[in-house]
Amino acid sequence: MIRLPKPVIDIASYVSEVVAERQNGINAAFFAGIQAEWTTRCQHYDMKAGDSSQLPTWATALGQATSFKTLYASPAEEAAQAPILKTLRDRSLTLCPMCGEGGTPNTLDHYLPKQDYPDFAILPLNLVPACDICQGHKLARYSGPNGRLFLHPYYDAFLEGPVAALRIHPPYNAPTPELLCHPGVPAAATDVVTRHLDELQLHSRFKSSFRKEYIRVLRHAARMRNRNRDVHAAFEDLREHAADRSVNSWEHILYDCVVNDPELIAYLAAGQLPNYL
């Protein structure tokens, strides 16, 4: 759910370099023969923002899928794609772009999977850093009966703004969290945001982390009270701090909910906090 800058790449020269490097191997003729169409397909990927409904699979590539997968899985050190893959893996991200959970994403996900789209296996625009949990839920899926299942961190510009909102249901000493599509999401995108939250099981994942995080909220409220600080302002500070990383970080989603819920703020400022704090 985090917007990432799109990798900068000249697709035609990239494909041409990869094809040139194949000219000493057994697939020389195959790659030379597909260069033009492969280039066009990669350019279409960019034009269609990775939307599978507008990017049919390619029988020629599917017939030679292993060759494409090898380019991704075991590139020679001096191969054209090697430094690009390395850069994508070396990102110093502190949040997973797919879910917004804290931590450095451990893996590269093929937004359109290499099983169905081997020709996009080394296309940087199709490779998105992701955490293991997200990848485990996403696997090779990308589309359902109602359209695409996942947001694309390189192309969904609305990811600059919040996409998930939290509601905290009372009682406030033992509340229930509910994760929703943010009301600020453009109408045309609410369905895909909802599918993204469902498919990555973000409701239950957020819920399990919420228990611990909410205790920190209560503790912070207690500290602020002891110091005679304004509780609402204190949470506004935390929200601002969290927004520096992303408005779609789990921390920001939590603090944004706290700050915007007057009943919860009233409880945190003056209610009976649990004794165990």
Ligand SMILES: [Zn+2]
């Ligand atoms: Zn993730």
